[in-house]
Amino acid sequence: MNEGNMVKVGMADIGVAFGGAILKTTGLGSCVGLTLFDPLRLVAGMAHIMLPSSDIAREGQLNIAKYADTSIPELLARLLQLGADRRRLVAKLAGGAQMFAFAGGSDSLRIGPRNVESAKEELERLAIPIASEDTGGNYGRTIELDSASGILTIRSVQFGTKEI
Amino acid sequence: MELFNHNPDFKMDVLREVGNIGAGNAATALSRMLDKPVDMSVPTVSFVPFESIADRVGGSEEVVVAVFLRVDGDAPGNMFFLMSREQARLLLRELAGFELEDENEYSELELSALCEIGNILAGSYLSSLADLTGLAMSPTVPQVAVDMAGAILSYGLLQFGTMGDDALLISTTFLKDEREAEGYFFFIPDPESFARMFVSLGVPLE
Numbered sequence: 001m002n003e004g005n006m007v008k009v010g011m012a013d014i015g016v017a018f019g020g021a022i023l024k025t026t027g028l029g030s031c032v033g034l035t036l037f038d039p040l041r042l043v044a045g046m047a048h049i050m051l052p053s054s055d056i057a058r059e060g061q062l063n064i065a066k067y068a069d070t071s072i073p074e075l076l077a078r079l080l081q082l083g084a085d086r087r088r089l090v091a092k093l094a095g096g097a098q099m100f101a102f103a104g105g106s107d108s109l110r111i112g113p114r115n116v117e118s119a120k121e122e123l124e125r126l127a128i129p130i131a132s133e134d135t136g137g138n139y140g141r142t143i144e145l146d147s148a149s150g151i152l153t154i155r156s157v158q159f160g161t162k163e164i
Numbered sequence: 165m166e167l168f169n170h171n172p173d174f175k176m177d178v179l180r181e182v183g184n185i186g187a188g189n190a191a192t193a194l195s196r197m198l199d200k201p202v203d204m205s206v207p208t209v210s211f212v213p214f215e216s217i218a219d220r221v222g223g224s225e226e227v228v229v230a231v232f233l234r235v236d237g238d239a240p241g242n243m244f245f246l247m248s249r250e251q252a253r254l255l256l257r258e259l260a261g262f263e264l265e266d267e268n269e270y271s272e273l274e275l276s277a278l279c280e281i282g283n284i285l286a287g288s289y290l291s292s293l294a295d296l297t298g299l300a301m302s303p304t305v306p307q308v309a310v311d312m313a314g315a316i317l318s319y320g321l322l323q324f325g326t327m328g329d330d331a332l333l334i335s336t337t338f339l340k341d342e343r344e345a346e347g348y349f350f351f352i353p354d355p356e357s358f359a360r361m362f363v364s365l366g367v368p369l370e
Contacts, residue, residue, distance in 0.1 A: 026223075026314055027314020027318065028315060029312075029318045031318055041291075050322075051326065058326045066325065066329075129316060139315070140311045140314065141312075142224075
């Protein structure tokens, strides 16, 4: 979806932007919002990752935007198509919260931290450095990435707005 | 879901009745607590795209007060009782005499009271379903959160997440009057739970 110069990225979705357009995804809980940015070409991308690994997929047609291990390579490929140089790309991450904590919680309840771990492993594999992150906690986040500056703005109910 | 390839309308009707009985009991419990009538909408049963899960409660960024609990037993799933901040404030005042000074600041006691309300409502929802189906269904200790609806509800979609991009949601709205919602009940059984419920209710799977 593209409204003016705002590109909305849905849940389990990928978006790219350039020329000062803003990438936005709302209501990140245990999901991770991962952004890549080329500061010279000013192209940016965002993935709203829901689950850590496509190994657990049972769906017929795999939605590659959904899983950390498939989403990040796809995002990278789209940015390269737009002329980004992968040696210049830097990553930022937000989300991966644990919205509810249960005593002796099973693995599925730790999904937020696992999404973050998996995204970081994938970035390391692709040799993309992490510029900054705002992950964990127990609260939701809405994020916006400015493709002109690479600044990631994070909004939450408890802590208001901050930039990383 | 393949389960719904055969006779989908009938199966959806059965789930609507499941939601009707569960939410009906919860509404009765709420009505007793408040000592006034609580109406409810006909339950909606539908496959909802993940992206739209929060639409009914005002959108992904809408701040809501939510009680979440996991359903354990033969037909596991996720259950949410959601309210606007204004409704939570009214509920706390009517039920417990708490006067909130700030809708964004809740004391431990107020959160605990909201949790208990959610617990009672979910308990009555589930016990009526257990009676109906003969399946064991028990709520875990509820958790309360005041946060963006999208962030909260996405937590209930993980079991569906590995299967596709939508989830089967049984939702009911509690009505204060014709216009205003008192709260919302969302029941999202795990994908595997539907066949068990149908079998126990004598609904042919194929």
